[in-house]
Amino acid sequence: MATDDLMTKVLEALGDAQPTVEAIHDLTDLAEVPSSMTIAEVADRLALPAHTLRYYERAGLVTVARDSQGHRVYDADAVRRLVFLTRMRLSGMSMRELQHYIELVDAGERTVPERMAMLVEHRDTIVRRLRELTLSLAAVDYKITTYGGATGSDVERSPSREAAA
Amino acid sequence: MATDDLMTKVLEALGDAQPTVEAIHDLTDLAEVPSSMTIAEVADRLALPAHTLRYYERAGLVTVARDSQGHRVYDADAVRRLVFLTRMRLSGMSMRELQHYIELVDAGERTVPERMAMLVEHRDTIVRRLRELTLSLAAVDYKITTYGGATGSDVERSPSREAAA
């Protein structure tokens, strides 16, 4: 994913501190969003290729005005939405789901409950994924610490198996 | 990914206990691997489509013998390798990387250092991903708890922005 860089950057900015709700809180309005940005500026800021920004727009995820030359002009709301979109993509929400979410947003206040439901479900997805990864990490650690060349067994109890891998 | 089910199953088996090295240790030889299995049995056991098992074999990730009818016969080592492969896929290692890893295994003992290096690097990848997801979780939680319909801002301080989202 092209957005990998974003999160990497963000994590570096956070240092080794545990991500907290407060830290997140600060992230969005970290270095106030200018009232208007070009595509290059937004791309730079989000560490996304400009191509991807255009792609998101074509996909209906964000609406962007044009100036007299027909060039895109991103306002603060568009940028904030892109921050949101990027975060959701990065945490595993599909384009299709995001398109649905955005449709709901555009449909007005009455869709708030459904939006909340989507967020809660996505939250569950993230938690599930965290558990999977935690388990995988333990497995890989185990393999590393018990000297882990073989694939045949994660449990190096019978060294004779090494040959079989 | 088709392998999602596997991990789901595994996590359910673990219940809410924290995944530990010991738990992982138990996973591989949980319910001893039979000395020989058909493709259907392996597919069932790993919760992978048989198609995917054939695909992995074609990709060179595992070698499987045939019986007199030309049907695949998976021995315990093959099954263990598939468990390993599945775990690695699930934790984000690409097919390409796994192919390289398996090439190293097949190249013998002298490649152990490089295999270790791959495992350690992958470990880092998992840790990075865990941090990303943890951060995303905090962000989504924040959005949920602060009443989260709008996309424009993760920080619902100016309710007027709701309209802009």
Next chain:
DNA sequence: ATTTGCGTTAGAGCGCGCTCAAAGTCCTAG
């Protein structure tokens, strides 16, 4: 006057990881 540079569009192409289709073989049960 022309080159450089940043932007635009529609649409094609790509890498990944499966996933399936077609056509055939073999064994068993009715």
Next chain:
DNA sequence: CTAGGACTTTGAGCGCGCTCTAACGCAAAT
């Protein structure tokens, strides 16, 4: 004898999320 079912192979197809190409527009700099 035949029908069903599980398997085999090769190769094509698909969904996703970008990513890039081609052809063009406009404007500031040389």
